[in-house]
Each structure stands twice: as C-alpha cells, then as structure tokens.
Amino acid sequence: MAMLFAGSCKKWLDVQPRTKIKSDVLLQTEQGYKDALIGCYTLMKSQSLYGRELTFGFMEAVAQQYDTYNNSTYGNVSQFKYTTDAAVRAQIDGIWNGMYNLLANVNNILDNIDNNKGIFTGNNYRIIKGEALALRAFAHFDLLRCFASADLTKTAIPYVNRLSNDVVARSTGEQVMALVLKDLEDAAANLEADPIRTGAKKSTADEFLNNRHQRLNYFAVKAIAARACLWKNDKVNALAYATEVMQAGEQYFPWIQTAHISSSSDRDKDFTFSTENLFALNVFDLKPITNRWFFAATPTDLLFRGSYYYEEMFEKSTIGANDYRLIFTSRLSGWDYILYKFFQPDNYNVAYASMIPLVRRSEMNYIAAECYVGTDNNKAVALLNEVRSHRGITTPLSGSLTDGQVREEILKEYRKEFQGEGQMFGYCKRTKMEYFPTHYISLTDEQLVFPMPETEIEFGK
Structure with a gap:
C-alpha cells in the first residue's frame, strides 16, 4: 500500500501548517482523493507522531511507564523538562507541528470534496469524507489532551477546520470538545455507508475498501466519541457510544483467541490482539524502530521496567x-x-505484522x-x-x-x-490523579500541559 501511493503523495506530504496546498492536480479524480486520504494515514505513522512518540515513546515516558534514569532520549522527558532541555522541546514541537501538518492535509480533502461529488463511485464520497472528518476530530482531541488543561473552561488549542494562511485563534477546551464531537457526529453520519456495518472488512471490487477494521470505520468513530464524551464528563453519551460498539464487538471485533497468542512460534502470535482493534496503523518499518528501543537497543536507548x-x-x-x-x-x-507487544519476528504472520493499535474494544x-x-x-x-x-x-x-x-x-x-499505547497520560490527566502510578511527584498543569512551540506563541493568538 505504501509503495502504491508513494508516487502520488510525495509532492504534498511535507506541507507545513498555515501554507496552501496545491490540489488542482491531486484532487481531480476519485483516485486522487483516495491517495490523499491514505497519505494522511501515512503522516500519522511518522516517529514524531503515532509511529513512536504518541504511542510507546514520549507519551509512555512522561507517564512514568519506564525506568528512564539512564535513558539518553527519555530521561529528561520523564522529569518534565519541557522547556529547559532542547531535545525534549524539539520532541514536543515535533508533535505539535506534525499534527497540524496532518490537519492541513485533512482539511485540504474536506475543503474540496463537496464540490466534487460527481467524480465518486459507489459510497466512496461518504466514506472518504467520513474518515477525513474523523481524522480531524481524532487529531484535535489528542492535541487537546496533550497541550491543554483538563479544565475545559481554560484557553486550549486552535481548532483548524479549513486550509488557510490565516492564524487561527485558540479556543477554550469546551469549544474544542464541541467541535470534536460535531466532526465525529458528521463522520458517523457519512459512515452509515461503511461496509463494515454489514460485516465486510474487505472488498473484492475495490482495494481501497480493504482493512476496514483498521481504518477509521463507523465503530471506531463511535469509540472515539465515547472517549471524548468521558473527557468532558458526559457519562450518559459516553456510555451510549461505548455500548453501541460493545454490542457490535463479537461480530466485528472478536476477543483474542488463546490459540492466537499462545502459539509456540512467535511468528504466529497476535501480539497486539489485532482482532480487537477498532483503529490501528500499519507501520511498515516497525521492526527497525522497535528493535532500537526494545530488542537490539544500546543501554542508553533501552526502554524497560524493573x-x-x-x-x-x-x-x-x-x-x-x-x-x-x-x-x-x-x-x-x-x-x-x-x-x-510490538516485536516483529522474521516471517511474521501478515495478519498481525506492523500494527500499532490506537483504539481497542477493551477500552x-x-x-x-x-x-x-x-x-x-x-x-x-x-x-x-x-x-x-x-x-x-x-x-x-x-x-x-x-x-x-x-x-x-x-x-x-x-x-x-x-502498555506502549500512550493512554496512561490522558487517563491520569482526565481523572485528576495526584500522581502517576509509582511516581510520587504532584501533578499540576506544569507537568500535564505541554508547551506550544515558541513560534506559535509569537503570533499572540
């Protein structure tokens, strides 16, 4: 899949926030929109985002999930040296810039798609639009969880819902959550057409419709809405969304079978419990990435727990x-x-390989x-x-x-x-825990709110 779309994506994947993307060529055809959407998922796989930092890297280190006292990359992260250590500052800036670069590309799709309905076949217009809306909500919600206070009345982050050179003012947390949930509502409405709702995870007619259980499908959108509603303490709707997903669970996202995790051969073990994943990324270079940090790591890189x-x-x-x-x-x-969890043995079963879960049934x-x-x-x-x-x-x-x-x-x-999925930081922040487990430093916004890049602050918005 990566090779299939590499040629058409390479001219626009490096777009930076607040710059215009030339879409007159890419978004003239249905295939162009498909390429653009797959390109957005590709951006998410970078190591500065969900390919490391927002999953098993930065987010786990800051939540004290590793023993990092000798770790040259994450030792100062676990000590919350967000502004006093240049390397930590660069990691945080990379998350912010990478996410808004992703959003620029998502908004490029959404800014154009309604004017081009006539070029789409089947339900692809609704599916592409639904996934793009869900991506916009998902990215903004994770930015909120990282760069804003859990007090939703406070000024939070910019919610960027169109492609523009204009500087977007920051919204309050309450305003951001309203926009997240509106995008998720609109995404779910479009994804009523998702073939996964009839049990179809793959398509023989359109390769683009394969792997619905790993993309931002209808049920993944409902799950993210449950997560978001709980963040704003709306337990009524959080329960309703979670229940809808659980009711569909056994049919579409069955629990891991013992035989699929207990095989005598590592190549046949489903380490990420992939059947339960509602949304996951296929990170094709996951083996060399995780080898560095877990398996073939030098002592100063190794991520471990006593x-x-x-x-x-x-x-x-x-x-x-x-x-x-x-x-x-x-x-x-x-x-x-x-x-x-992320071990990639030689000749790994292709159904399990290269996978990083982002939303799972158990949640x-x-x-x-x-x-x-x-x-x-x-x-x-x-x-x-x-x-x-x-x-x-x-x-x-x-x-x-x-x-x-x-x-x-x-x-x-x-x-x-x-473990390794970057969820503990948000859980502790949302539930207002006094300390991260086993780490007795009082938690305040000083530890729980990452600083925006200095270049953003200079705009005064």
Whole structure:
C-alpha cells in the first residue's frame, strides 16, 4: 500500500501548517482523493507522531511507564523538562507541528470534496469524507489532551477546520470538545455507508475498501466519541457510544483467541490482539524502530521496567500469573521487563505484522464501567471481568466492590492493557490523579500541559 501511493503523495506530504496546498492536480479524480486520504494515514505513522512518540515513546515516558534514569532520549522527558532541555522541546514541537501538518492535509480533502461529488463511485464520497472528518476530530482531541488543561473552561488549542494562511485563534477546551464531537457526529453520519456495518472488512471490487477494521470505520468513530464524551464528563453519551460498539464487538471485533497468542512460534502470535482493534496503523518499518528501543537497543536507548514494579502491576503473586499481557506481550530480560507487544519476528504472520493499535474494544468496557460507578457497580464489575476473562485471569472481581475499589480496578486495567499505547497520560490527566502510578511527584498543569512551540506563541493568538 505504501509503495502504491508513494508516487502520488510525495509532492504534498511535507506541507507545513498555515501554507496552501496545491490540489488542482491531486484532487481531480476519485483516485486522487483516495491517495490523499491514505497519505494522511501515512503522516500519522511518522516517529514524531503515532509511529513512536504518541504511542510507546514520549507519551509512555512522561507517564512514568519506564525506568528512564539512564535513558539518553527519555530521561529528561520523564522529569518534565519541557522547556529547559532542547531535545525534549524539539520532541514536543515535533508533535505539535506534525499534527497540524496532518490537519492541513485533512482539511485540504474536506475543503474540496463537496464540490466534487460527481467524480465518486459507489459510497466512496461518504466514506472518504467520513474518515477525513474523523481524522480531524481524532487529531484535535489528542492535541487537546496533550497541550491543554483538563479544565475545559481554560484557553486550549486552535481548532483548524479549513486550509488557510490565516492564524487561527485558540479556543477554550469546551469549544474544542464541541467541535470534536460535531466532526465525529458528521463522520458517523457519512459512515452509515461503511461496509463494515454489514460485516465486510474487505472488498473484492475495490482495494481501497480493504482493512476496514483498521481504518477509521463507523465503530471506531463511535469509540472515539465515547472517549471524548468521558473527557468532558458526559457519562450518559459516553456510555451510549461505548455500548453501541460493545454490542457490535463479537461480530466485528472478536476477543483474542488463546490459540492466537499462545502459539509456540512467535511468528504466529497476535501480539497486539489485532482482532480487537477498532483503529490501528500499519507501520511498515516497525521492526527497525522497535528493535532500537526494545530488542537490539544500546543501554542508553533501552526502554524497560524493573521486574519488581512490573510484576506488582500485573499482580503476579495473586491473580495475574497467567495474564496474557504479562506472559505473552511482555518479556523478562535479566532483572527487567521489556514490552514485547510490538516485536516483529522474521516471517511474521501478515495478519498481525506492523500494527500499532490506537483504539481497542477493551477500552469500551472500561469507559462503560467508569460510567456505571456509583449507579450500578455490579455492571461495572461485570464489564471488567469480561476483559479479564479474555486475558487469562480466572479469578473474577467481586460484585460488592465500593465505588473507590471499582475505580482502582479500572486504573489497574488501564495500566496493564495499554502498555506502549500512550493512554496512561490522558487517563491520569482526565481523572485528576495526584500522581502517576509509582511516581510520587504532584501533578499540576506544569507537568500535564505541554508547551506550544515558541513560534506559535509569537503570533499572540
């Protein structure tokens, strides 16, 4: 797929924020729009974004998911040296610039597509527009989670919904969330035409419609809406969106089968539980990337966690000894654990290879459980037990847990489930935790809000 679109994308992928993109050639045909959309996903795969920093790199280091005291790249990240260390500052600037570059390309599609409806066949107009709207919402929401306070009344980030040279003023968090949810609503309306809703994950007639379970499909959009609603503490709608996805789960996104993770050969192990992914990226150079940080790393690059804290997190001495996430997607190396989730063995099964999950089915159980806390703890516990049972944990949680105990179990699950996926930072920020787990530095906006690039601040907006 990357080779297929490389020629048509290379002239426009390097567009910077606030500059115009020449679209008179690319967006004249249906194929041009397909290429442009695939190009946006390609931008997301860069190491400055979801190919590393927003998943297993920067976001995990800042959330204290690794022991980074000797790490030359992420040691100062974990110490929140956002402005005092030039390398950390460059990483943060790379996230901001990369995301707004992505948004410039997404807006280029959306600015033009309604004027070109006549060039599309089948439902491709609605699918391309729906995915582009979802990408715009997804990127802005992650920017909000990184660069704005959890207090939504405060000034947050610019919501850029058209391609322009104009400087866009920052909106409040509340305004950003309203725009995110509006884009997601419009995306879902267009993706009513998504073939995945009839169980079709692949197409024999149009290669563009393949791998619907990895792209921003209808159910992924609903899942992101659930995540966004919970961020603004709208538990009614968060529960409704999460429930819709869970009801479709077994038909379209079945739980990982034990045989698919416990194979004797690494090449046949589904390390990312890919059948459960609602939205994932295929990062084709994932093997050399993860080799550097996990498997063939020099001592100053290696990302790891000491065995004592890691096994304590998974409750190995009590209920977690057979947890799939401990015994299959983690690996003990000496006295430390490394993340094995992204290991790419030689001749890896193509159905599992090169995959980085961004939204997964299990998160819907956690969101719904959080919505039930205090109103129906039995339902909350049942939702947690459902995930645990599909992770090899045979001891169910008691239905008599208190509100605080249920919340503690949800936190445990987030820590276990989303290793290397960049979710812990947002969870701790949203729930207003005083500390990151096992790291007792008080959390304020000084640690939880990344600084915008200085060039952005100079505009005074």
